[in-house]
Amino acid sequence: MNLYLIRHGECLGQSDPTHYSNPDSPLSVLGEQQAVLTAKHLSRANLSYVISSPLIRALATARPIADLFNIDWEIRCKRVLEKLALLPRDSQVAMISHGGFGNYFLHSVLGLSFKQPIWFELANGSISHIRFVPNPKDERPDWPLYPPVNVEV
Secondary structure: OEEEEEEOOOEHHHHOHHHOOOOOOOEOHHHHHHHHHHHHHOOOOOOOEEEEOOOHHHHHHHHHHHHHHOOOOEEOOOOHHHHHHHOOOOOEEEEEEOHHHHHHHHHHHHOOOOOOOOOOOOOOOOEEEEEEOOOHHHHOOOOOOOOOOOEEO
16 A cells, blocks of 8 residues: 655644634645645546545645545544555555644554654645555565565655
């Protein structure tokens, strides 16, 4: 499976002081442009699923991506990894979320401890490509410098 972890485009809560206290602000003009550019960048990814946080800024980023691939998209916030594991192995998935969620999702995917967190900087409109490797040993037999791994980022 290939997963593209995408941070939502810039929202008014980040760029307009009158919206700083709004936890669910819409995309700014720049954020809307970032959403369209993100969709264009993913145009060759042959996506089969789009998953989004339910907040306005994530949904507004997800819409042009889903529209490009004519996908009825889903909103999933809990147990994302378990749901992803149920999808076909050849799935191409775009998941739109927030910087904080993306950061801790990467911790979960990579098996990193939350006790000493590492911060993954996810800029607005950024894409992190995560590939879940179904048969790591089959893909890299006897590669001492590139050992078999379950996840590639």
